[in-house]
Amino acid sequence: MSLIAAKHLSVAHEGLPVLRDVDLSIDKGEIVTVVGPNGSGKTTLLKALLGAVKPTSGRIERAPGLVIGYVPQKLHVDHSLPMTVRRFLDLPKRAGNAAAQAALDSAGAGDLGARQMSSLSGGQFQRVLLARALLLKPDLLILDEATQGLDPPGSAAFYRRIEEVRDEVGCAVLMVSHELHVVMRASDRVICLNGHVCCEGAPEAVSAAPEYRALFGEGADVMAIYRHEHDHTHDHSHDHSHPDPA
């Protein structure tokens, strides 16, 4: 059985239809990305899956006891209040030191515990939000534009970390992002949304689909760029590791 599924899901905001007859399901351990133009209903879909907006018809099915960790786009923290990262992880529920450190380590923020929240860079802040979601030991992580405001290397590093988290923790990941080239690379499956599901499948198949190209244009063949970049063999005798830019 899938972890979560939308069945014939329709949602309207103030009487205006936003999602029409959307079917999707997420399996254990999968990384699924929702792409779509502005206003295509991506955030509404995530909110419906989280139970924060009500379907006008259709339903959401969740596996019994499903734990969802949510990483928001932004979170306002009052910078006039001094608060360390470690203290932040105690909100809203106190976390043990070992669990807090393990979550920070998994999020790639292991050395940030003593830092003030107000002193973090955008990339560090998002990793702390990721750590907070991981404290719940989620079966499913949901990320809504979690890298908005990060520069391209920062976003790429964040999504690499998401893949590592999936490998370490085994959780499934559902995310929305505008950064097609980075998120599609990191995804097992891509769902192209425009009020309804236009097409879905492996990243290569979706980026070649006429429905996807109609929405994003020919210039959006991100997988072709990826293929081109990797159209050579790497010499693994050298260390190609780079310092983490985030």
Ligand SMILES: Nc1ncnc2c1ncn2[C@@H]1O[C@H](COP(=O)(O)OP(=O)(O)OP(=O)(O)O)[C@@H](O)[C@H]1O
């Ligand atoms: N609370 C709300 N009340 C009224 N209309 C809303 C509400 N939330 C979203 N909408 C409308 O629903 C449509 C879909 O919005 P949604 O935020 O789901 O799209 P999106 O694909 O996430 O967009 P973006 O890429 O711009 O973030 C938009 O036309 C938006 O104006």
